Amino acid sequence: MSELYNRIDSLCKERGTNITALCREAKVARSSLSELNAGRTKTLTLETGSKLAAALGITVDELMGTETEKEPPATRRGSGMSDEELKFALWGNVNDIDDDDLADVKRYAAFVKERKKGT
Numbered sequence: 001m002s003e004l005y006n007r008i009d010s011l012c013k014e015r016g017t018n019i020t021a022l023c024r025e026a027k028v029a030r031s032s033l034s035e036l037n038a039g040r041t042k043t044l045t046l047e048t049g050s051k052l053a054a055a056l057g058i059t060v061d062e063l064m065g066t067e068t069e070k071e072p073p074a075t076r077r078g079s080g081m082s083d084e085e086l087k088f089a090l091w092g093n094v095n096d097i098d099d100d101d102l103a104d105v106k107r108y109a110a111f112v113k114e115r116k117k118g119t
């Protein structure tokens with residue numbers, strides 16, 4: 001059993017669910033985690049990891065075990081939230097939100113930021 005599979009299993013147990021239910025909710029093939037569990041694969045694709053993380057309400061870094069500090073997103077170093085984290089924060093686990101919707105939100109946020117500079 002891989003460390004990543006164990007982490008995902010533990011996260012499921014903390015939330016009172018199981019891997020099969022998580023895969024169903026995230027719309028991820030259960031076989032991708034079975035392969036991970038059996039050791040035939042060592043990691044997940046970014047798409048699969050993103051979907052699982054969103055269904056668990058965590059970041060991909062937390063899912064992968066690479067996040068070392070627990071800070072609110074506004075205080076994290078770097079560029080802030082990823083597009084997937086932003087979509088999840090704004091719309092939750094909604095699958096019909098596309099990149100055009102996200103681009104509209106970003107343009108509006110930039111507009112509001114510029115407007116505030118003028119006051």
